[in-house]
Amino acid sequence: xxxxxxxLAILNQGPCYGYQLRAEFDRRTGSTWPLxxxxxxxxxxxxxxxxxxxxxxxxxxxxxxxxxxxxGSAEVADWLGSPVVRTMATRDELAIKLAIAVTLPGVDIxxxxxxxxxxxxxxxxELTRTKNATADPESSEQLAWLxxxxxxxxxxxxxxxxxxxxxxxxxxxxxxxxxEPLPLNTEVPKRGRPAKTAAAxxx
Amino acid sequence: xxxxxxxxxxDGVSMQYGRGETAITxxxxxxxxxxxxxxxxxxxxxxxxxxxxxxxxxxxxxPTAGEVIVEGHWLSQLPAxxxxxxxxxxxxxxxxxxxxIPSLTALENVSLPLELDGWTSKRAHRPALDALxxxxxxxxxxxxxxxxxxxxxxxxxxxRAVVGGRSLILADEPTGALDSTTGELVLRMLxxxxxxxxxxxxxxxxxxxxxxxxxxxxLRDGRIVDESRASAVTSLLSGLPA
Ligand SMILES: Nc1ncnc2c1ncn2[C@@H]1O[C@H](COP(=O)(O)OP(=O)(O)OP(=O)(O)O)[C@@H](O)[C@H]1O
Ligand SMILES: [Mg+2]
Numbered sequence: 001x002x003x004x005x006x007x008l009a010i011l012n013q014g015p016c017y018g019y020q021l022r023a024e025f026d027r028r029t030g031s032t033w034p035l036x037x038x039x040x041x042x043x044x045x046x047x048x049x050x051x052x053x054x055x056x057x058x059x060x061x062x063x064x065x066x067x068x069x070x071x072g073s074a075e076v077a078d079w080l081g082s083p084v085v086r087t088m089a090t091r092d093e094l095a096i097k098l099a100i101a102v103t104l105p106g107v108d109i110x111x112x113x114x115x116x117x118x119x120x121x122x123x124x125x126e127l128t129r130t131k132n133a134t135a136d137p138e139s140s141e142q143l144a145w146l147x148x149x150x151x152x153x154x155x156x157x158x159x160x161x162x163x164x165x166x167x168x169x170x171x172x173x174x175x176x177x178x179x180e181p182l183p184l185n186t187e188v189p190k191r192g193r194p195a196k197t198a199a200a201x202x203x
Numbered sequence: 204x205x206x207x208x209x210x211x212x213x214d215g216v217s218m219q220y221g222r223g224e225t226a227i228t229x230x231x232x233x234x235x236x237x238x239x240x241x242x243x244x245x246x247x248x249x250x251x252x253x254x255x256x257x258x259x260x261x262x263x264x265x266p267t268a269g270e271v272i273v274e275g276h277w278l279s280q281l282p283a284x285x286x287x288x289x290x291x292x293x294x295x296x297x298x299x300x301x302x303x304i305p306s307l308t309a310l311e312n313v314s315l316p317l318e319l320d321g322w323t324s325k326r327a328h329r330p331a332l333d334a335l336x337x338x339x340x341x342x343x344x345x346x347x348x349x350x351x352x353x354x355x356x357x358x359x360x361x362x363r364a365v366v367g368g369r370s371l372i373l374a375d376e377p378t379g380a381l382d383s384t385t386g387e388l389v390l391r392m393l394x395x396x397x398x399x400x401x402x403x404x405x406x407x408x409x410x411x412x413x414x415x416x417x418x419x420x421x422l423r424d425g426r427i428v429d430e431s432r433a434s435a436v437t438s439l440l441s442g443l444p445a
Contacts, residue, residue, distance in 0.1 A: 122432070
């Protein structure tokens with residue numbers, strides 16, 4: 001999650017202190033991914049180390065304000081101007097679960113898919129209900145919140161469609177005699193060096 | 204919930220097409236009930252029995268086993284005349300293929316169920332036009348189905364299903380031919396009818412549309428294999444900024 005860039009972008013509007021940053025982040029994202037204060041301070045430490053923010057004045061109430069540097073402002077512009085690249089690095093738990101499940105003997109994949117589908121649809125129902133209970137946005141905070149809800153709705157919909165698709169794919173694979181479980185590979189890879197080199201070393 | 208809140212009940216309903224070797228079991232022991240104020244979505248792969256479920260629930264075909272009870276009436280016990288009356292007064296159908304009558308205008312198509320029920324056409328046109336207006340087709344009232352696009356015909360079919368405030372709406376892929384904005388319009392209408400005390404069954408492949416329902420049942424090979432019920436209180440609403 002781009003907490004770092006988000007906080008930086010908020011600081012680009014003016015100096016803030018830790019708790020204030022947390023509140024600003026939450027109200028701009030519908031409190032969907034609440035941050036704890038520890039995360040805020042850790043992030044601010046790293047931003048300061050990288051020269052993107054610096055400590056500002058301490059006000060009468062003793063609040064430690066942080067302000068953005070020119071390098072920080074440049075990074076915000078960069079962030080807003082470039083796409084978010086979804087990397088393969090974030091593991092998709094569900095894709096992994098299904099991929100493993102099809103290779104195992106004695107697993108009813110159709111049931112695994114159905115259990116997931118029911119859960120996904122329930123989420124989608126709740127999101128839809130939440131969205132339908134809201135009229136047109138009346139503030140920019142509500143607008144931001146609706147954008148987040150919409151995004152969650154589309155993600156849940158995509159998941160439901162992927163499950164349907166997987167079910168079809170599985171049925172076709174079954175009909176073609178594929179989709180057999182994978183037995184454990186008896187050629188167990190050796191620890192450390194690749195097997196070939198190990199054999200060569202012994203000789 | 205009292206019994207009178209239950210608009211439709213399917214009890215162990217099975218449906219077989221044909222007999223012997225080539226018989227196809229389209230429904231196998233389905234139990235399902237729909238109450239006032241409840242919208243139930245039915246999802247399932249093609250051929251899983253969704254349309255069959257609707258035609259049986261609406262008394263268009265008798266099931267080969269089990270009982271269908273609409274507003275307390277056991278359909279198997281009703282004489283044909285009374286069954287026809289019950290269907291006309293209480294049930295609104297949206298068929299997968301619209302089923303509009305080509306020689307009638309949009310307005311006449313929508314008025315038809317009321318006229319069949321003894322309303323004069325003059326009296327029937329008022330609510331029929333209201334229903335057309337809701338689906339934003341008031342200005343096409345005098346057009347024939349052949350002059351309307353697929354999505355517009357679908358909206359006429361939907362207006363026809365809800366005209367006159369029928370208590371149970373059975374809709375087979377009512378958003379199939381619609382773009383997403385018009386699809387949402389139709390769902391909003393269906394939802395508001397149901398919230399006003401009707402009951403509905405919505406067959407759809409579209410997850411986003413099914414999510415408008417209070418309950419989603421999943422059909423596989425003619426059986427209900429699972430169900431998703433939206434909880435009464437959603438935790439997400441707490442996030443709504445003032
Ligand atoms: N009149 C009929 N005669 C014989 N078989 C039929 C008849 N109507 C439907 N069937 C069969 O019954 C099964 C269920 O059909 P149904 O139309 O209810 O499926 P569905 O879930 O509505 O599919 P789709 O999503 O494609 O509309 C299918 O195998 C179909 O071929
Ligand atoms: Mg069908």
